[in-house]
Amino acid sequence: MANSTILVVGGGISGVTAAVEAAEVGYEVVLVEKEPTLGGRVAQLKWYFPKLCPPACGLEINYRRIKTNPRIKVYTMTEVLGISGGPGNYKVRLKKKPRYVNENCTACGECEKVCEGERISEFDFGLRKTKAIYLPCPFAFPMRYVLDKDALAPGDLERIMQACKYNAIDPDMKEEEFELEAGAIIWATGWKPYDATKLDNLGYGKFENVITNMQMERLASPWGPTGGKILRPSDNTPPKRVAFVQCAGSRDENHLPYCSYICCLASLKHSIYLAQNDPEAESLIFYIDIRTPGRYEKFLKRAQEEAKITFIKGKVAKVEEDPETKDLIVTAEDTLSGKKVHEKVNMVVLALGMEPSIKGLEISGLKVDENGFVITDNGIIACGCAKMPLDVMTSNETATGAVIKAIQTILRG
């Protein structure tokens, strides 16, 4: 007899989708997420293209489906170490990191008020700091604080423990390893932005006003570090002229050989953010091909209508900084005119490509290709951006499709 539990690895939009879709067919589901909250990449976005609607809306529906479905069990701060066994009877080894905050937490926020130690917010890609005890994101699920012990200031722990009226702080929590059994595994660990510092000609990490596309999302988010105002990092002024460097890492044998699917659409969306920030703001998009497949073509038109966009066909050769103004000079060859162009801009956004989140990790029992994308193997089914670069809509199609393959694995026994 096969084990009838489906393990879903990854709590981003693909994993959450797979989990609720599977549970609503009647299967027991265990959903594991390595971060302290579900939501993954989409939780970091201001809006989705092409509708320009907030991801929290769909997450709210999905979280409610999780809350009302006793068949779904969620583990946060948990990672898969390795898989053994076979279809129908997998044994999965997992590691759960300590949150140092237990289920008593009511998210009242008293601990945060008294905490002095700070840590860099990864959720905001380093654009701000949080306290050492923090809510993972404003729309967190579960709605519970997490403590970064390394970031505590002297005396913080005592203050925090005193402030918490619910006995929710547990500094002695330990990392745990445990084992789970599952009939099938849906692998939905998603993507991470390519390491921008590897693109040394583009100035990331050297020049303050070179940011990444995901940082742009955080700047534009009303829940982000600037409350939704797009301000360039060097002087907190709204940029008037912004260059978008497409295929930053993607379609490049030295970096990511594939196309990352969403970056053209993301930069178009960011141009709309900019135009809403300042109707006079100009976007310069340096591209190889503008890839807006299917009905996204309409979004290309919409962006052109709503934002001031100049398209320049050419790969950016270098980005330099004017040390006085902190403005940037972008050099590229315009392949249509054959001429070199030098454009001075206030800010540069690197349209970074996506890399599989698990790239570089060794997970026994999991098959990956040379780029780190997961290959479906029997009852281990890859979906979303863990499988290949995709947009949200298509990721969810693959996540839903993965469920039927998981069910079949279990039925085969």
Place this chain on the structure above:
Amino acid sequence: MEKVGVFICTSCDIAKRLNIEDLEAAARDQGAAAVYSREFLCSKEGREFIESKIKEDGLDAVCICACSPRVNWDVFNFDGVAVERVSLREGVVWSRFPVGENGEILEDDSVEYVEGVSFKDELMALAKDYVKMGVAKLQSYQHPVPYKPEDQISKTILVIGGGVAGLTAAIESAKAGYDVVLVEKEKELGGFVRKMKAHCAIKPPYKDIVPPIVEDLIKEVESNEKIKVYKGAQIEKISGAPGMFDVKIKQGGKEIEERIGAIVLAAGFKPYDASKLEHLGYGKIKNVITNVQFEEMAKAGNFKRPSDGAPIKSVLFVQCAGQRDENHLPYCSGYCCLASLKQAKYIREADPDAKAYIIYDYMRTMGIYENFYKNIQDDPGIFLTKGKITEISEGEDGKVKVIVEETLLGETLEIEVDVVVLAVGMVPVTAEESVLNLEYRQGPALPELELFYGYADSNFICFPYETRRTGIYAAGAVHQPMTIQQAIEDARGAALKAIQCLVAIEEGHAVHPRTWDFAYPEFNLKMCTQCKRCTEECPFGALNEDEKGFPIQFVTRCRRCGTCFGACPQRIISFKDYSVDMITNMIQATEMPEQGYYLYRLLAFVCENDAFPALDMAAYKKYNLPVSLRIIPVRCLGSVNVSFIKDAMSKGFDGILLLGCKYGEYYQCHFIKGSELANRRMENVAETLQQLALEPERVTLHTVAIDEVEEAVKKIKEFEEEMKGFDENPFKGW
């Protein structure tokens, strides 16, 4: 419910700012059978305490006055006991603060609010109203009874279309244990892909050309006992509802009936009609053909010029032939770039001396298919450039002359080739016919078609399979323009959704988005005036009409949005756990201050999926909402009945605010038109208000998205200011 127990939590600032004894008294006053207060209700001990009191007091309902219903959902859940959550934390103590003269937030609740009344008095009035509304709600609550249809339920899945998507959906459903009926219009299975010589790889590393997958799929379908295939057949009519669809299939002269549970629509696409592309030489120049014709040549292994049968030595591919063109197909077809790259390779493999040119605007080999592009690019005999075709004309010796401007070399090219191939795009079959032929009051086709160029697509990015017809899920090239690889994935997803719908029907609950909901609207038809508002406004076409104009209900089509309930002027539609009486009783449970103190009372009906969470977020940020405002969350603004407005106005509320989702082209309402319908209904309310000698502006609707926390607060404050511009509602205190 008969015995309502009220449990008031004193933690998280609740007891700090509220007088708990007064709240207990308010609960008793409303008729609560038992009232308790306790700190830290969400703790293990708190939960055990509630459980013990349920037993001791024989409670059948509990009103938890603590935090927002959006948190601790799992904690406050007691088997067989009705639960209502009153949000004293987010709804009162974390979101209502006294303000000083300069608008600054004050710590001290005892400050004067209006003459002789402190802020604390008003805060308590709000909290008491909420407690009483919670109790009143439970008093009107009945346990949902899962819907069990009398008719025989079918668990068979109908797949319409026998191409790659349809075949995949059929195989996957059968492998998951379900019976399938597959209907294919053509005499043979295989659809468009069967006519192809080859296609791009559908497996890693996605770089090669492989023989069509479709032959294997056909074999699998035809040998699977669970799949019944009707070839050369079409859907004549679909009546009934999910679980009980009666499908008439026409095959030759025969008519067959099948009882079906759920449907996968995989009717595929047609190539765009090239006769409309005369400007590209089609129909005028014999050696200008389409990618479909070129594929046929490739399959036959016969690359000959149509004009004279001479062997083809050179081919030029024109990308976006008709696509991305407002006069033809405004969208990109998503597959043609890959198809031309593949076809260029065909000719190169057939004749190593042959040359291929691909003229594109943007090369769109999405994602991992960049691998395929690179593989083809390595061939020196395939010349690729961005460019604009400005002329296609007949050249010498039967050749076709093509002029290309704005190329990557910055120069104008004149190329003579044996054949020009127009990369024409996809037109979904549903652009021209409904295919489904639904016997629904609202028409035979999916309402989404008009939004998406005839594609049976979903308006919801997060939920790509949600059409407005329950139990019908689209897959493949009728769903969105897509590649073969994506069509296979998509078909699996659609099959899963079909299966899931059957499970929901069996268990008696709704499908997306209210999958947890076991209640459904019940109609008291004796009072029905046949006004047809419910049958017209239902976003999901759940209601038909009989010949007299009475609604005929199909529960398994229904998504439980309550739009019908909001539409009905006779108030004859209700859910067991959500009814017109319930909301009326909640309004009645509030206490109105006497006239003359200028203590305004405002009521807001708020969408529970978007605006309500936004207000919770506002509370976490400690934004300040007017203490005069009472909020009733509703599943959708579409479920707000005009009678609620009348009830609230005659009760004495000074203003009523509706907060719902954005509508228009990019609507965000998951029940399609909730706020739009509410807006229209409120226009009619204006008249009623005038009859009561009240200003129509007292009822206002605003739309906010879930992330528009600040805007939501701002709109509410503006609303309060506006209402203060009016005199008090004269009905107040009557």
